[in-house]
Amino acid sequence: MPPGPLDGLAEWLRGELGPDAVVTDEAARRTYECDGLTHYRSVPALVVLPEDAEGVRTVVRACRERGTPWVARGAGTGLSGGALPVADGVLIVTSRMRRILDVDLVNGRALLEPGVVNLAVSQAVAAAGWFYAPDPSSQVVCSIGGNVAENSGGAHCVKYGFTVHHVTGLEVCTSDGELVWLGTNQAGEAPGYDLVGAFVGSEGTLGIATKVAVRLLRQPEAVLTLLAAFPTVSSAGAATSDIIAAGLSPAALEIMDALAIQAAERAVSCEYPPGAGAVLIVELDGPAVEVAEERETVRRMCEAAGAFEVRVAANAAERTEIWKGRKSAFAAVGRISPSYIVQDGVIPRTALADVLSAIGDLAAAAGIRVANVFHAGDGNLHPLVLYDDDAPGQYEAAQRVSGDILELCVARGGSITGEHGVGVDKAAKLPRMFSADDLDTMQLVRCAFDPYGLANPGKVFPTPRLCGEPPRPRSAADALPAGVEIW
Amino acid sequence: MSAPEVVAPGSAVEVADAVRAAAADGRTMLARGAGTKSHWGGSASTVDVVLETRRLRGVAAHEPGDLVATVAAGTPLADLQGVLGLAGQRLALEAGSPSATVGGVLSSGEAGPLRLRHGTGRDLLIGVEFVRPDGVLARSGGRVVKNVAGYDVGKLLCGSYGTLGVITSATFRLHPLPVDRAWVSCPVATDALTDLVSRALDPRVHASAVEVDLTGRAGTLALLIEGSRTGVPVRAGTAVGLLGDGAAIVDQPRWWGAYPFLFDAIALKLAVGVGRVGAVADALTDAAGADIAVRGSAGAGVVHASLPGATPPADVERILRAVRTAIGGVERGSCVVLAAPEPVLRAVDRWGPVPGLELMRRVKAQFDPYHRMAAGRFVGGI
Numbered sequence: 038m039p040p041g042p043l044d045g046l047a048e049w050l051r052g053e054l055g056p057d058a059v060v061t062d063e064a065a066r067r068t069y070e071c072d073g074l075t076h077y078r079s080v081p082a083l084v085v086l087p088e089d090a091e092g093v094r095t096v097v098r099a100c101r102e103r104g105t106p107w108v109a110r111g112a113g114t115g116l117s118g119g120a121l122p123v124a125d126g127v128l129i130v131t132s133r134m135r136r137i138l139d140v141d142l143v144n145g146r147a148l149l150e151p152g153v154v155n156l157a158v159s160q161a162v163a164a165a166g167w168f169y170a171p172d173p174s175s176q177v178v179c180s181i182g183g184n185v186a187e188n189s190g191g192a193h194c195v196k197y198g199f200t201v202h203h204v205t206g207l208e209v210c211t212s213d214g215e216l217v218w219l220g221t222n223q224a225g226e227a228p229g230y231d232l233v234g235a236f237v238g239s240e241g242t243l244g245i246a247t248k249v250a251v252r253l254l255r256q257p258e259a260v261l262t263l264l265a266a267f268p269t270v271s272s273a274g275a276a277t278s279d280i281i282a283a284g285l286s287p288a289a290l291e292i293m294d295a296l297a298i299q300a301a302e303r304a305v306s307c308e309y310p311p312g313a314g315a316v317l318i319v320e321l322d323g324p325a326v327e328v329a330e331e332r333e334t335v336r337r338m339c340e341a342a343g344a345f346e347v348r349v350a351a352n353a354a355e356r357t358e359i360w361k362g363r364k365s366a367f368a369a370v371g372r373i374s375p376s377y378i379v380q381d382g383v384i385p386r387t388a389l390a391d392v393l394s395a396i397g398d399l400a401a402a403a404g405i406r407v408a409n410v411f412h413a414g415d416g417n418l419h420p421l422v423l424y425d426d427d428a429p430g431q432y433e434a435a436q437r438v439s440g441d442i443l444e445l446c447v448a449r450g451g452s453i454t455g456e457h458g459v460g461v462d463k464a465a466k467l468p469r470m471f472s473a474d475d476l477d478t479m480q481l482v483r484c485a486f487d488p489y490g491l492a493n494p495g496k497v498f499p500t501p502r503l504c505g506e507p508p509r510p511r512s513a514a515d516a517l518p519a520g521v522e523i524w
Numbered sequence: 525m526s527a528p529e530v531v532a533p534g535s536a537v538e539v540a541d542a543v544r545a546a547a548a549d550g551r552t553m554l555a556r557g558a559g560t561k562s563h564w565g566g567s568a569s570t571v572d573v574v575l576e577t578r579r580l581r582g583v584a585a586h587e588p589g590d591l592v593a594t595v596a597a598g599t600p601l602a603d604l605q606g607v608l609g610l611a612g613q614r615l616a617l618e619a620g621s622p623s624a625t626v627g628g629v630l631s632s633g634e635a636g637p638l639r640l641r642h643g644t645g646r647d648l649l650i651g652v653e654f655v656r657p658d659g660v661l662a663r664s665g666g667r668v669v670k671n672v673a674g675y676d677v678g679k680l681l682c683g684s685y686g687t688l689g690v691i692t693s694a695t696f697r698l699h700p701l702p703v704d705r706a707w708v709s710c711p712v713a714t715d716a717l718t719d720l721v722s723r724a725l726d727p728r729v730h731a732s733a734v735e736v737d738l739t740g741r742a743g744t745l746a747l748l749i750e751g752s753r754t755g756v757p758v759r760a761g762t763a764v765g766l767l768g769d770g771a772a773i774v775d776q777p778r779w780w781g782a783y784p785f786l787f788d789a790i791a792l793k794l795a796v797g798v799g800r801v802g803a804v805a806d807a808l809t810d811a812a813g814a815d816i817a818v819r820g821s822a823g824a825g826v827v828h829a830s831l832p833g834a835t836p837p838a839d840v841e842r843i844l845r846a847v848r849t850a851i852g853g854v855e856r857g858s859c860v861v862l863a864a865p866e867p868v869l870r871a872v873d874r875w876g877p878v879p880g881l882e883l884m885r886r887v888k889a890q891f892d893p894y895h896r897m898a899a900g901r902f903v904g905g906i
Contacts, residue, residue, distance in 0.1 A: 227878075228795075230887055238675070257727050327754070383668045386591075451667075455668075471664075475664060476674070478656060478662035484890050485887040
């Protein structure tokens with residue numbers, strides 16, 4: 038008889054990976070029960086912290102032999118429950134895999150272990166004049182492996198793109214316990230299917246990345262940050278549209294509304310202009326001569342759209358000062374509300390004014406406060422839905438408002454998630470964007486990588502597909518009617 | 525073998541109908557746009573039905589304020605650029621084959637000089653609609669640039685040579701057309717290429733493209749600078765200073781964005797590290813015993829090369845082996861034979877080592893278990 042899912046597994050792994058690599062103590066395991074989305078909790082049966090790719094393979098193979106499900110976890114900063122453990126499964130934590138294996142500035146690449154902290158990559162190459170572009174807000178703690186799983190963005194992705202645009206190669210361990218190299222370390226591309234593109238953003242359901250080759254970029258000649266204070270969110274939004282319409286490509290375009298500003302002031306005293314209904318942060322980067330030119334264009338456009346104050350950061354310290362309020366915004370909301378839900382939805386940029394006004398209506402009707410922080414450049418909204426757990430019915434009302442905001446995003450042709458991922462949190466929402474056929478098609482990829490369904494089960498898809506059944510021709514009645522809009 | 529049936533559906537639903545009908549009869553199929561790259565990839569082993577996308581045409585939606593457009597797959601890329609240009613925008617994707625369709629460019633992974641700054645089709649595609657080999661119409665992605673809902677199946681379709689299905693429609697992120705542009709070029713020898721490319725990539729210049737045109741060990745390096753009317757001349761001046769002797773502001777080079785090979789040549793695609801383009805070009809010329817034409821995106825590490833069509837298969841095999849040895853392994857790069865006469869194709873390993881091939885076979889087996897779509901055209905006989 039084959040061993041049960043966990044029979045003797047801890048002991049065997051201790052022998053293989055060393056005693057420090059295996060956590061069985063209940064209290065210690067409990068510290069891994071959730072990721073950044075703390076209302077989903079599940080204590081893993083076993084936590085394993087391998088030191089290298091071979092160690093990961095050892096764990097995954099053992100799981101394969103026993104049919105044990107496993108979940109990969111980086112720094113645990115995810116906001117969709119993507120790293121939520123499986124109670125009868127293994128949690129593979131990459132925090133001991135933190136080596137920068139190679140930095141190759143001739144070819145503009147770095148080869149990283151998955152536990153490397155995002156910011157550490159830029160720090161390692163900063164003195165030489167290079168940087169790694171994706172910069173999620175959690176970049177001081179979040180891991181590259183987690184970024185790969187979630188296809189993380191950041192404030193600057195409006196110009197530089199997401200993790201998937203900066204990862205050229207991966208070594209992954211698939212659920213059959215094989216280490217496979219995908220893509221390329223040094224070259225511009227590799228022959229064959231773009232499996233790197235499929236893997237990045239698959240939220241740990243296709244396997245676990247054990248090495249990550251990333252593209253490094255040269256630091257721009259000039260960086261300039263402006264902060265413009267507006268009487269209303271809609272005037273800040275109008276300025277954003279004008280800046281885009283003028284053909285500028287800012288590195289970041291961020292808006293905070295009055296409530297978000299109020300929270301940030303209380304938390305970090307960011308000293309944004311008093312009385313602002315909204316602030317717009319614009320970062321410009323590139324050749325110095327053009328940045329200087331664009332600074333004036335942006336200032337003019339902000340003023341024309343109604344900005345009553347425009348501040349320009351003259352140096353790195355002042356730039357940090359401007360960003361301080363924005364970067365602390367999520368946590369700062371804790372200063373003005375006992376609890377809050379961070380939402381992550383996307384709309385076409387041109388729908389911004391309409392959708393924000395509709396969010397205001399939803400909030401008012403529910404008697405709930407919503408603070409808005411968003412990446413205006415790409416229409417990625419982060420409404421912070423505030424509530425008080427002690428007030429009866431408030432959590433439910435907040436949940437409803439949060440869900441309705443996503444419905445608004447879908448109705449306007451947007452997405453239920455721009456960067457936080459589907460995870461467990463939004464798996465049930467995915468059919469709002471995709472038909473059963475669309476989801477079935479995505480799961481063909483899942484079946485190719487993980488036919489046993491052992492890698493991060495229960496995430497992303499509302500209903501798992503049974504692998505092994507090849508797709509069959511359907512009857513005409515199964516096809517989508519002409520003109521039906523799914524997304 | 526009789527000539528294949530040709531169908532030209534007029535909508536995505538009609539494509540699905542045609543694919544489903546073929547699948548029901550167990551017939552094999554090959555999708556075709558303008559046919560500019562029909563000789564790329566392997567010859568499909570059997571083709572019962574050719575599905576032409578020429579009637580899937582037109583820009584379905586273009587929202588300038590969102591910098592997003594949705595286009596039918598059979599639309600010539602040039603037509604799309606024409607429409608976008610009216611709004612001062614572009615899709616930052618170029619094809620070396622001038623009449624190529626959007627679907628063909630995506631499926632073949634074709635990209636031009638702008639790949640340095642904007643990547644390839646996979647980097648610009650934000651949503652896709654396609655018909656699976658079993659006739660199911662499916663979508664992934666969407667109409668917004670930032671979106672991580674579900675798997676990005678579009679990435680798999682890019683560069684898949686039609687082996688996973690038929691793309692019917694694509695949604696792209698767009699970029700504003702630059703106000704001004706200039707080219708700077710200088711002579712280059714292969715042993716100085718890495719150094720010159722590194723200078724050309726200086727952030728003060730912020731080139732949109734860095735291209736090379738070599739014949740044997742010497743040729744021209746050229747870079748494209750795009751930006752504002754004030755910025756471009758300043759940056760071009762900086763580039764001239766950085767590139768040194770013989771550098772000058774020039775008109776668009778005649779060879780810019782064009783492949784170095786003609787239809788009857790042996791066409792190679794070399795993807796290597798930016799620091800190894802010169803060395804690999806040398807290895808090619810040494811192995812061939814003649815000055816070989818190498819051209820492409822030196823700044824992005826992807827160039828094309830042309831061997832004479834009459835090169836004997838055994839010599840081509842030897843040249844490929846030498847070049848692949850110089851590249852030094854799959855993680856460091858690849859040399860792919862895009863097109864060649866049949867006897868050469870039969871004799872050589874056209875794709876070379878492919879990282880992750882077994883997983884690719886498993887993907888193909890899920891999408892097309894009976895190998896009906898573009899069978900045999902892709903890596904490892906997929």
